[in-house]
Amino acid sequence: MRAIRLRHYSIRTERVYENWAMRFIxxxxxxxxxxxxSREVKAFLEYLAVDRKVSASTQNQALNALVFLYNQVLEMPLSGLDDVVRAKRKRRLPVVLSQSEVRRLLDQMEGVYRLMATLLYGSGMRLMECSRLRVQDMDFDYNLIVVRNGKGGKDRVVPMPGSLKADLEVHLQHTRAVFDADCVKGVGEVYIPEALGRKYPNACKEWGWHYVFGSGRLSVDPRSxxxxxHHLHENxxxxxxxxxxxxxxxxxKLSCHSLxxxxxxxxxxxxxxxxTVQELLGHADVSTTMIYT
Structure with a gap:
C-alpha cells in the first residue's frame, strides 16, 4: 500500500483498491x-459486467484499481483494454425535493443530523465534503464555507446559510468543549495530511483543524x-x-444527494x-450542471 500512500490517496480508496486486487487474484x-x-484483467472485468451485472461505476472502479496495481505497484503497465465489455451507465434524472418536501423532511430530523442535512440543502455540498469540514473553513464574518479537496481535489467556496449561523455557532461551542476534554485526556489530535503534518507538526493539535462534525466516540487510526x-461517519x-x-x-428515492x-x-x-451554479456545485464540466435545466 506504499504506492497509494505516497500519492496521498484516502484510506477509503486504499481499502477499495486492496479489495479489488484480492477479488481479482x-x-x-x-x-x-x-x-x-491484460487478458486476465479483461476476463475479470467482463465477468463483472456480464455475469455479476455490476453497475458501470463499480466496473470502472475495479478497472482503476487494477490499472493502479499494474502501473504503480508492479510496474507492469497494461495495454489492449480498449475492447473490454463495459457495463452501460444509465443516465438518471436527479431526485429533487420541493420546498414543502424539504420542510417536511427536516421537521422529522433533530440534533446534529438535522443541522448537517440543512447545511447540505443550503450550501449544495456533497455528503463527504460536509462530513470532513474543519473548523477553520467556517467563515462566520462573510457567511462562507471553504470546501477543501472536493471532488477532483479542487477547493471552492459555498454559501453559509444565514438561518444556520446561530445553530452552527452553538454546535461549535459544544464541539470545542469536547475538544478541550480530549486534550486533557491526551487524545486531542486530529488527522491531517501527512505532508502538512511534517511541515506543521503541531497542527494536528490545533482547534482550527478539528472537524466541525466530530464523531461521538474515539477510534484508532488504521494507518498511524x-x-x-474522527468526523461523523457519513452512513x-x-x-x-x-x-x-x-x-x-x-x-x-431519497438520499443526501437529493438535498x-x-x-x-x-x-x-x-x-x-x-x-454560477456550476461553480457552487464544483462541477468540472457545465454539461453536468445542465441536467438541472
Missing amino acids: RFHGNRGPSSLG GKTRR GLQKAVKKAGREAGILK RHSFATRLLENGYDIR
Whole structure:
C-alpha cells in the first residue's frame, strides 16, 4: 500500500483498491498478479459486467484499481483494454425535493443530523465534503464555507446559510468543549495530511483543524495506530435522511444527494445563471450542471 500512500490517496480508496486486487487474484485461482496480464484483467472485468451485472461505476472502479496495481505497484503497465465489455451507465434524472418536501423532511430530523442535512440543502455540498469540514473553513464574518479537496481535489467556496449561523455557532461551542476534554485526556489530535503534518507538526493539535462534525466516540487510526476523534461517519446521516423521508411520507428515492440536487434547482428557479451554479456545485464540466435545466 506504499504506492497509494505516497500519492496521498484516502484510506477509503486504499481499502477499495486492496479489495479489488484480492477479488481479482481469487477469480484467477489465487495466482500471483505478476503472472497475469491484460487478458486476465479483461476476463475479470467482463465477468463483472456480464455475469455479476455490476453497475458501470463499480466496473470502472475495479478497472482503476487494477490499472493502479499494474502501473504503480508492479510496474507492469497494461495495454489492449480498449475492447473490454463495459457495463452501460444509465443516465438518471436527479431526485429533487420541493420546498414543502424539504420542510417536511427536516421537521422529522433533530440534533446534529438535522443541522448537517440543512447545511447540505443550503450550501449544495456533497455528503463527504460536509462530513470532513474543519473548523477553520467556517467563515462566520462573510457567511462562507471553504470546501477543501472536493471532488477532483479542487477547493471552492459555498454559501453559509444565514438561518444556520446561530445553530452552527452553538454546535461549535459544544464541539470545542469536547475538544478541550480530549486534550486533557491526551487524545486531542486530529488527522491531517501527512505532508502538512511534517511541515506543521503541531497542527494536528490545533482547534482550527478539528472537524466541525466530530464523531461521538474515539477510534484508532488504521494507518498511524493513534487514538483520535474522527468526523461523523457519513452512513449515519444517510440513514437519518432516508428514515426522515419515510416518516415524512415522501415517496421519492431519497438520499443526501437529493438535498444537493434541490439546492441547485432552487438556484436556477431563482434566476441564477448556469455558470454560477456550476461553480457552487464544483462541477468540472457545465454539461453536468445542465441536467438541472
